[in-house]
Amino acid sequence: MNQREIFLRHVAQTSAAPLALEIAKAEGAILCDVNGKEYIDLIGGISVANIGHRHPKVIDAIRKQLDAYLHVMVYGEFIQSPQVQYAKMLTEHLPRSLNCVYFTNSGAEATEGAMKLAKRFTGRSQIIAFNNSYHGSTQGALSAIGSEYWRNAFRPLLPGVFHCDYNSFEAAGAVSGETACVIVETVQGEAGIITPTKEWMLALRNKCSETGALLILDEIQTAFGRTGKLWAFEHFHVVPDILLLGKALGGGMPLGAFIADQKMMAALTDNPALGHITTFGGHPVCCAAGMAAMNALLAEGIIDSVKKRGELFGLLLSHKKIRTTRAFGLWLAVEFDSVETNRKIIDSCLASGVLTDWFLFAPNCLRISPPLIISEQQIQQACEILLRSIDRS
Numbered sequence: 001m002n003q004r005e006i007f008l009r010h011v012a013q014t015s016a017a018p019l020a021l022e023i024a025k026a027e028g029a030i031l032c033d034v035n036g037k038e039y040i041d042l043i044g045g046i047s048v049a050n051i052g053h054r055h056p057k058v059i060d061a062i063r064k065q066l067d068a069y070l071h072v073m074v075y076g077e078f079i080q081s082p083q084v085q086y087a088k089m090l091t092e093h094l095p096r097s098l099n100c101v102y103f104t105n106s107g108a109e110a111t112e113g114a115m116k117l118a119k120r121f122t123g124r125s126q127i128i129a130f131n132n133s134y135h136g137s138t139q140g141a142l143s144a145i146g147s148e149y150w151r152n153a154f155r156p157l158l159p160g161v162f163h164c165d166y167n168s169f170e171a172a173g174a175v176s177g178e179t180a181c182v183i184v185e186t187v188q189g190e191a192g193i194i195t196p197t198k199e200w201m202l203a204l205r206n207k208c209s210e211t212g213a214l215l216i217l218d219e220i221q222t223a224f225g226r227t228g229k230l231w232a233f234e235h236f237h238v239v240p241d242i243l244l245l246g247k248a249l250g251g252g253m254p255l256g257a258f259i260a261d262q263k264m265m266a267a268l269t270d271n272p273a274l275g276h277i278t279t280f281g282g283h284p285v286c287c288a289a290g291m292a293a294m295n296a297l298l299a300e301g302i303i304d305s306v307k308k309r310g311e312l313f314g315l316l317l318s319h320k321k322i323r324t325t326r327a328f329g330l331w332l333a334v335e336f337d338s339v340e341t342n343r344k345i346i347d348s349c350l351a352s353g354v355l356t357d358w359f360l361f362a363p364n365c366l367r368i369s370p371p372l373i374i375s376e377q378q379i380q381q382a383c384e385i386l387l388r389s390i391d392r393s
């Protein structure tokens with residue numbers, strides 16, 4: 001059996017038609033397959049490789065940590081410098097109330113931990129979530145995601161989770177003294193880049209404060225410069241009670257986090273003690289990599305050019321077959337008339353050396369979320385290929 005056959009036979013598949021691209025190397029905004037063919041990466045591992053693949057500072061930090069120690073103890077018991085220093089750095093760049101970091105292995109685990117914390121801290125169990133939102137695939141996170149198609153196959157799920165329309169004021173009305181938390185993406189990603197109004201975010205924030213419900217902002221896809229600011233919530237002038245991070249948090253290594261005030265977080269230490277446990281969460285190599293990535297993101301001023309590069313995509317991608325383009329920072333959803341058209345364009349791009357994708361809840365939209373360091377020349381080249389692919393569709 002060749003490698004592809006072994007992949008299809010022995011690696012669990014999540015779709016009937018995986019891309020099955022065999023990668024030999026990834027650097028910056030370029031992926032290279034085993035045949036030596038190069039691809040401009042327009043998805044960055046789905047908003048992970050914000051500072052580019054294999055940034056030298058990240059590789060260096062990983063190497064240094066490899067020489068010191070790997071896993072030594074379950075989460076929370078030992079003082080592990082990479083965890084401690086990264087928690088310090090993250091909280092120094094967050095509002096004062098977000099001062100305590102619980103590191104997890106993934107975004108979904110951050111969602112799980114935050115939902116548990118909200119229930120434990122408020123003593124309530126009702127959760128308000130949103131249609132077309134994505135928070136992860138574990139059963140608690142799945143209960144909160146906004147698609148009946150994905151939820152229904154796995155019922156029974158968590159009781160007491162209610163879904164409202166995103167950016168609709170009905171949601172603020174639904175929050176009451178029985179609500180433990182409102183979990184919401186600051187900008188909806190898998191719905192195809194849906195940006196709410198500042199008024200709506202503020203209304204949610206105010207209703208949560210009035211009723212004692214906690215506002216959980218899921219920034220797993222929006223953080224670390226994707227929208228043109230370090231955190232997307234900065235655009236909306238609201239501060240969440242709990243912030244969810246993942247994806248770019250680990251600089252290419254698996255890492256998630258939920259961040260809250262220390263007094264709130266203390267609810268996980270008592271009755272029961274060890275209220276949330278993870279063996280590998282905050283793995284020292286992942287924290288060392290993540291911290292190096294965040295350092296590079298800030299020190300190299302990468303976020304400063306995000307808006308301009310996003311606008312360049314918008315400017316270049318003009319075609320009569322494009323229905324509309326929604327964008328925020330360097331994050332675009334290019335909408336076509338059908339899933340089939342989108343699929344044809346994605347396949348044709350891949351054949352011509354551009355990697356792109358669709359969105360989970362907007363399969364007729366083409367995803368553009370490249371490494372933030374993609375050059376203007378690479379953007380131009382990618383857009384030429386995209387336009388030719390659209391012509392052919």
Ligand code: PLP
Pocket residue numbers: 046106107108109111134135136137185189190218219220221246247256
């Ligand atoms: N939340 C959002 C907004 C996401 O986009 C994702 C992943 O795509 C998750 C949560 C889940 O993260 P993970 O796949 O690391 O579990």
